[in-house]
Amino acid sequence: MIEFNHVSKKYPNGFEALKDINLTIEQGEFVAIIGLSGAGKSTLLRTINRMHDITEGSLTVDGTDVMQLRGGELRGFRRKIGMIFQSFNLVTRTRVINNVLMSKVPELSFFRALFGIYPKEDKLNALEALDKVGILDKAFVRADQLSGGQQQRVALARTLAQNPQIILADEPVASLDPVTAKQVMGDFQRINKEMNITILLNIHHVDLALQYASRVVGIRSGAIVYDGPASEVTEEILNEIYEGKQKEAEG
Numbered sequence: 001m002i003e004f005n006h007v008s009k010k011y012p013n014g015f016e017a018l019k020d021i022n023l024t025i026e027q028g029e030f031v032a033i034i035g036l037s038g039a040g041k042s043t044l045l046r047t048i049n050r051m052h053d054i055t056e057g058s059l060t061v062d063g064t065d066v067m068q069l070r071g072g073e074l075r076g077f078r079r080k081i082g083m084i085f086q087s088f089n090l091v092t093r094t095r096v097i098n099n100v101l102m103s104k105v106p107e108l109s110f111f112r113a114l115f116g117i118y119p120k121e122d123k124l125n126a127l128e129a130l131d132k133v134g135i136l137d138k139a140f141v142r143a144d145q146l147s148g149g150q151q152q153r154v155a156l157a158r159t160l161a162q163n164p165q166i167i168l169a170d171e172p173v174a175s176l177d178p179v180t181a182k183q184v185m186g187d188f189q190r191i192n193k194e195m196n197i198t199i200l201l202n203i204h205h206v207d208l209a210l211q212y213a214s215r216v217v218g219i220r221s222g223a224i225v226y227d228g229p230a231s232e233v234t235e236e237i238l239n240e241i242y243e244g245k246q247k248e249a250e251g
């Protein structure tokens with residue numbers, strides 16, 4: 001369970017990106033965070049794995065106070081949380097399977113990591129992860145030969161191989177065409193249902209958020225203005241989240 005309790009975040013320049021956030025997310029939920037550009041979606045997501053520090057309130061994950069974590073404890077904590085980015089972050093000049101295996105590097109001895117010698121079990125695990133996102137047949141292809149959608153699936157497989165409890169995805173489908181974006185959202189949905197992994201994603205496509213996530217959190221100027229089932233999001237609520245600019249953007 002992820003719990004934000006009166007959380008605020010001020011950047012060093014004094015800008016308050018998050019204001020008194022209260023949010024509880026149970027294990028296995030699929031939550032879409034929506035809001036205008038600059039509303040604070042990325043900041044919110046990135047406080048969960050301590051890519052950003054909060055400046056007020058408390059943030060716990062399964063009872064662990066995230067701000068108290070140091071050194072090895074923080075690294076161990078981060079292993080439980082997968083992160084997916086808009087830009088995939090793959091090493092494109094190497095094969096797909098090597099990209100997935102990279103998630104295992106922190107567990108390898110120095111010698112094995114140096115020469116990229118992975119135990120058989122890790123290799124099987126990596127192939128299994130690729131199978132889960134439907135691209136097992138691409139395992140031995142160079143990553144730069146894949147389409148954007150396939151590359152995002154490799155990133156998802158790399159995260160799955162790490163056996164995460166939570167996946168944070170920052171605009172995972174922003175650079176994909178509409179058809180591929182739906183496929184990747186479908187992958188997230190399946191992974192969420194079948195593996196009970198909590199999924200939290202930032203997304204600009206409201207229609208995709210409503211179609212695939214079960215819960216929507218709407219952020220406006222650093223504050224939560226909607227938190228509820230995706231099925232109950234109305235035009236009025238969207239206007240509140242997007243300050244009436246939603247229609248403008250569509251038109």
Ligand SMILES: Nc1ncnc2c1ncn2[C@@H]1O[C@H](COP(=O)(O)OP(=O)(O)OP(=O)(O)O)[C@@H](O)[C@H]1O
Pocket residue numbers: 011012013015017035036037038039040041042043044202
């Ligand atoms: N390092 C920083 N220092 C100061 N202000 C920052 C910093 N990072 C982000 N901000 C500001 O905090 C606010 C929230 O940024 P954030 O990236 O969380 O928004 P977002 O909703 O994810 O936007 P987008 O949809 O464009 O990615 C913005 O006004 C941004 O300019």
